[in-house]
Structures are given as C-alpha cells and as structure tokens.
Amino acid sequence: DCAYFTVRPRAENPTDRSARVQFWTNAMVTLGSHSLSPSTEFVYPTAQVLVHSAGPDGGLPGERSMISWPVWEGRDLSRYENWGDWLGFFVPQFSDEFVGAYNYDTDLGVVRTFSRQEAPGVKLFAWGVSSPLVSEYTDDGSQYFEIWGGPNLTFWPEDDIVLQPGDGVGWTEHWYPFQGIGGLDYANRQAAVTLRLDQSSLEVGLATSAPRGGVMVLRSAQEEFFRQQVSVSPEAPYLTTVPVPSGLTPQDSISISFLTADGEVVASYEVSLSALEG
Structure with missing residues (x-):
C-alpha cells in the first residue's frame, strides 16, 4: 500500500x-x-x-x-x-x-x-x-x-x-513518486504539499506516500478559514481551490496542515502571501 x-x-x-x-x-x-x-x-x-x-x-x-x-x-x-x-x-x-x-x-x-x-x-x-x-x-x-x-x-x-x-x-x-498536485512546496516521508496563489484563490494540493484519511486545514494569523475531510492515496491525490480571505496583506502568512482524525500533524507548511505572489 x-x-x-x-x-x-x-x-x-x-x-x-x-x-x-x-x-x-x-x-x-x-x-x-x-x-x-x-x-x-x-x-x-x-x-x-x-x-x-x-x-x-x-x-x-x-x-x-x-x-x-x-x-x-x-x-x-x-x-x-x-x-x-x-x-x-x-x-x-x-x-x-x-x-x-x-x-x-x-x-x-x-x-x-x-x-x-x-x-x-x-x-x-x-x-x-x-x-x-x-x-x-x-x-x-x-x-x-x-x-x-x-x-x-x-x-x-x-x-x-x-x-x-x-x-x-x-x-x-x-x-517516493507523486502526481497530480501541480507542483511541490513542502514534503516529508508521509506527504507532499503544494500551495499556490492564482489571483484571489489558493490552489491546494496534497499527495501521500500511503493511503490516508484526515483533515485539511488552512489558517491565517487571524482565523481558520478552511477545513475539509479528505481521503488521499498515491493513486488519488487531493487538489482543491480555496478563496483567499478578505483583508489579508502581502505580509500575512497562510499555513496549510494535513491532520489525522485525532489531530496529529502529518504535514504542515507556512508561507507569506508575498512569497506566493512571487
């Protein structure tokens, strides 16, 4: 598996x-x-x-x-x-x-x-x-x-x-190889993550090295603005688009975390909006 x-x-x-x-x-x-x-x-x-x-x-x-x-x-x-x-x-x-x-x-x-x-x-x-x-x-x-x-x-x-x-x-x-998430920004042995900015939306990708279920969470310094149950495997990566919360400045950071059902962090990545804008 x-x-x-x-x-x-x-x-x-x-x-x-x-x-x-x-x-x-x-x-x-x-x-x-x-x-x-x-x-x-x-x-x-x-x-x-x-x-x-x-x-x-x-x-x-x-x-x-x-x-x-x-x-x-x-x-x-x-x-x-x-x-x-x-x-x-x-x-x-x-x-x-x-x-x-x-x-x-x-x-x-x-x-x-x-x-x-x-x-x-x-x-x-x-x-x-x-x-x-x-x-x-x-x-x-x-x-x-x-x-x-x-x-x-x-x-x-x-x-x-x-x-x-x-x-x-x-x-x-x-x-490990992975597929279908449109890039690579962070990885560990369990998962590879990508987070990209497309105008006013975030493109979020997750690939895992083994089948996993869990929760995808996005946060800014002010709030958690996205949470979704996901099921991911090497054959079926996760890819979604999330609107950027209003009121954020280029200096604000966004974190993406993939958690187990018990709240254990599988993978986590944080980056500023200015870095995403390139």
Missing part, C-alpha cells in the same frame, strides 16, 4: 588503518518523460548553493562560488528552462529535510527525505537544455538530472570523512 521505498547505505572500515571516504547515493531521473523536460522545477529548500561545476555557456560563476537560490541575478534557477549549460551544486545549509522536483508537462514529481544530522550532503546536477556534452553520456541524446545525498558536505578533499579502524558511517533516506 505504500509508494515510498527506504535506502539504508552503510560503509565500514574493516582494515587496521584509518581511511578517507567519500560516500554518496545518486539517482538519475527524468519524471515520466523520455528526456528531462525544460518544464521541470527543482525544489531545494535553501537560500544559497555552492557551485561544484558550471558549463561555459551557462552564464554562471565557476567552482566554489556561492550563489543565491532559487533566483540568481534575476534568473530562476529552480526552473530547468533557465539552465543554458550544465550545473552542479552543493547545498551548505538546508532549511528542511527533503529535496524534490516536479515535471509540469507530465504532472509527476519525486521526493527524497533524509536526516540532516546523518546525511547533510546534498547535490544537484543537470546538463542544461542546450549542452552539447549530453550525447557523450546517453546513446540518444536524452537528458536526466541527478539527486545526490550523503554524509560528506562536498566532493572536495577537505570534506572527506575519516573512518578509523572498525568504524562505519551510514544513514536512512526515503524516496
């Missing part, structure tokens, strides 16, 4: 000497299309990323440069259509414990959840919509993106992990 799977990588040093280690997982993904769609959005909850490498035609700074995310010098880099050449980056500081992506052409997404304490290393790589090098890596010129994770912060030697004799390092991460 569950759509998620669990990965538990572990490396051990069985020798009598210390060993320097780089240890990562990497998934190569397209999200329901033969090749990576320019309409793909990368969701990485951070304000800055650290460039590992960047192609010469992408107009981005080079190795070890820190740049703002998702918007850098007016370009929204979370949107793949704005990648002119390859880019790989690390995430030095995360504000949450998930990464993901959404393909607006196929209405499919993916989520990876993890512990920042166990696996603080996060990396994204993709070729760029017009990179000529992709043909050297795929037989038919199709593209993909790479979601990396692990206990090292970067690939550089100063971030190697040293395993003493008999020591080991490992972590647990969860992955």
Whole structure:
C-alpha cells in the first residue's frame, strides 16, 4: 500500500588503518518523460548553493562560488528552462529535510527525505537544455538530472570523512513518486504539499506516500478559514481551490496542515502571501 521505498547505505572500515571516504547515493531521473523536460522545477529548500561545476555557456560563476537560490541575478534557477549549460551544486545549509522536483508537462514529481544530522550532503546536477556534452553520456541524446545525498558536505578533499579502524558511517533516506498536485512546496516521508496563489484563490494540493484519511486545514494569523475531510492515496491525490480571505496583506502568512482524525500533524507548511505572489 505504500509508494515510498527506504535506502539504508552503510560503509565500514574493516582494515587496521584509518581511511578517507567519500560516500554518496545518486539517482538519475527524468519524471515520466523520455528526456528531462525544460518544464521541470527543482525544489531545494535553501537560500544559497555552492557551485561544484558550471558549463561555459551557462552564464554562471565557476567552482566554489556561492550563489543565491532559487533566483540568481534575476534568473530562476529552480526552473530547468533557465539552465543554458550544465550545473552542479552543493547545498551548505538546508532549511528542511527533503529535496524534490516536479515535471509540469507530465504532472509527476519525486521526493527524497533524509536526516540532516546523518546525511547533510546534498547535490544537484543537470546538463542544461542546450549542452552539447549530453550525447557523450546517453546513446540518444536524452537528458536526466541527478539527486545526490550523503554524509560528506562536498566532493572536495577537505570534506572527506575519516573512518578509523572498525568504524562505519551510514544513514536512512526515503524516496517516493507523486502526481497530480501541480507542483511541490513542502514534503516529508508521509506527504507532499503544494500551495499556490492564482489571483484571489489558493490552489491546494496534497499527495501521500500511503493511503490516508484526515483533515485539511488552512489558517491565517487571524482565523481558520478552511477545513475539509479528505481521503488521499498515491493513486488519488487531493487538489482543491480555496478563496483567499478578505483583508489579508502581502505580509500575512497562510499555513496549510494535513491532520489525522485525532489531530496529529502529518504535514504542515507556512508561507507569506508575498512569497506566493512571487
């Protein structure tokens, strides 16, 4: 009944000497299309990323440069259509414990959840919509993106992990696909949430990694303005439109919560109206 799977990588040093280690997982993904769609959005909850490498035609700074995310010098880099050449980056500081992506052409997404304490290393790589090098890596010129994770912060030697004799390092991460909610704003192992503003209405989406019943609640600082019983599964996501309450200013925040029947929070996300307006 569950759509998620669990990965538990572990490396051990069985020798009598210390060993320097780089240890990562990497998934190569397209999200329901033969090749990576320019309409793909990368969701990485951070304000800055650290460039590992960047192609010469992408107009981005080079190795070890820190740049703002998702918007850098007016370009929204979370949107793949704005990648002119390859880019790989690390995430030095995360504000949450998930990464993901959404393909607006196929209405499919993916989520990876993890512990920042166990696996603080996060990396994204993709070729760029017009990179000529992709043909050297795929037989038919199709593209993909790479979601990396692990206990090292970067690939550089100063971030190697040293395993003493008999020591080991490992972590647990969860992955699941989801569909039909029109984007991704927040996720944990149980659920993925989207909240978008369309003129005077909120578009609310919820996808779960297993069948769940519960209550969807929307609140402003002043009041609860929406509550509905919902039943959600990986095959049947929840999507609805809710009017924005009158009197709210751009500085006001809106929270969306998915609760069990007993009031336990399954997923919760809060954002200001100004952020929703983009």
